[in-house]
Amino acid sequence: MKPLKRPSTTLAGIQVRTINRNGQALQDLSDLWRTFYENQVQQQITHRLNDDIWVVYHDYVSDHRDEYTAFIGCPVAGPSFIPAGLDALTVADGLFLPRAVQGHMPQALMAEWEHIWQNDAQLNRTYHQDYEIHPPAPAEDLACWIYLSVHA
Template identity: 40%
Template sequence: MTTKNFQYRMLIAFMLCSFAAQSQTKRSTAMNIQKFNVIGISTRTTNENGQSAKDIEKLWVKFWTEEIQRQIPNKVNDDIYAVYTDYKADFNGPYTTIIGLAVSSLENIPQGFVGITIETAAYQKFISKGKMPAAVFNTWLEIWQNDKLNRAYKADFTIHEKKYYDGDHAEVETYISIKE
């Protein structure tokens, strides 16, 4: 499947789910992010044929309905992280998505949960603004179309802070690992 075909199918899938909205993406300069840990729940998925939209939506539903954030020990704060890692090759192949919280330690990972250390690395930061989750999806479309980004495909992540819940003025930060 070509990148354009994939992007078209993903866009249609999100539009059918009534996620259409006005949004914008701001890109900042590259930066180094220091090592941190996340505990959460995960799924292995692929962007092929829009599968990731289905799998990741199910993961979010599980996160909220099972109150996963309340079950995570050693949490640093209440910011929610969606981590995209363990890429087979690039965004067209299989990868793992983890939804969880930053933690001070990976000791005592609850059964059925996973823990990951995001190593210190260079990242490009994007800020999605507008109605969620459409604004984040539009940011990912921009990232996937950007041939000059020089992605490392180590661990990418979004941070869903309190601004995420601000209706049409919501914000989410997306960090893409890049080669130094």
């Protein structure tokens, strides 16, 4: 697929700082998802634009081998719609390379990220903000989309 111009989007949700070493990111992201569901974060976002769940990877120190912040949340109309106790994040507009993730989750998603990291040099990534969009009811042939921020 070719890179697409994507608009900016404001999100409400929760986040954690992590790193892809010694299983730390896997543990932190599992804990973040568990917190998202146990604390019913999606239901707290009463003014969400839709029921898609976004996972944003941002604030990279350098690339996927160093620290970054992972955010899970839902799109809202703007910063004034962020519920108390939740974090706000604006995904900047920009050029993103879309990647369809197919198969059983979370294995298919993890396999796609491994493929991305192995082919990192060819993808021309900016490491500004990358994100996943998980539909409320994933289809059998499409689990989610990954959008990688790339250079023009």
